[in-house]
Amino acid sequence: MHEQRPRADALRNADKIVRAAIAVLRERGPEVSLEEIARQAGIGSATVYRRFGDRDGVIRAAFQTYFAEEVEPLALAARDAADAGGALAEALTAAVDTLAAHAGLLKAARQSGAFTVDIAERFMGPLGAVLTRAQEAGQVRADLRVRDLAAIIVMALATAHSGDPAPRRYLALLLSSLRPSDDLLPEPSGHPLLKPGA
Template identity: 55%
Template structure:
């Protein structure tokens, strides 16, 4: 009779530890101590070790919770949407934004091996159905591959930088990448504006303007 409450307590403690770990990675950077995570979770350090087995285990548990709750559902929703292209682009845009918000945890997860082939399949599998439906409807170019969708996410995330706290650049370049995924007979769509650039970038901006006039 006493085993069930202990299991329930362990589940609650694990949930607190995982969520404290996710928050600590984003608040403190890539080196939150297990003591700090324990403090935030309101448990002892021994409980953290018992539940996740150390720092690498914490990274894996935190990433799995983040992926299962915030990323995987995006792909699953896109799979059954009535408008496959709209659902696909929403899933990719939301994925980029949520990953950008947890980029410290993602970097730690990559280094620890928490991001596996299975993880990619859980995300790209459902998106493959949405992509096939969009191609069948003439909404996506027929030569687009599901792995291209993963590359689009990675490339958009690569434009995230500290000088663009609002994420204007990643939204601009995501829109550009998605525009390239459409059939070629459509007229080009306007792109979102880029992030403002500091003074040293003015020369590059002027060069862009000069190039535009020549074209």
């Protein structure tokens, strides 16, 4: 019992830090310091360093938490839709919208290397079943993979800027590429895709 309490406290502190990071990045933008995050969480900077290593570690944890809580449920909700092709487009659009609305967190995640196709693919995994149904119905290309859907999110958000935070035109162009085609896509590279701006 005595050994479990510090673990529970550590988990609570980690959660406070992550929630503070999400809030502060949204309010003040990507240049917020680790000390400001610690202050917002009501936890000493030394504890934050000990738990996350550095500011990038906090941002990675905050971004993954945000993705798990705000983006992954969009993918999960799409699984029950009658129109699989429409559900794919809606889930991708909603994911881009919610991420674009958190510009400070998104920019910080890019700078820290937290926003990658690998991360997006991990949380968009539930769309695999929807993608299969859409392919079987002839609504989307037969050679699409979940990783392609994750890449669409990353590519669309690469076009977002302060004057056009929700890049609907470019997302629409990318979504149009999902339509069935006789042209086969090349096999994906064995190398991980670079983070935006790399």
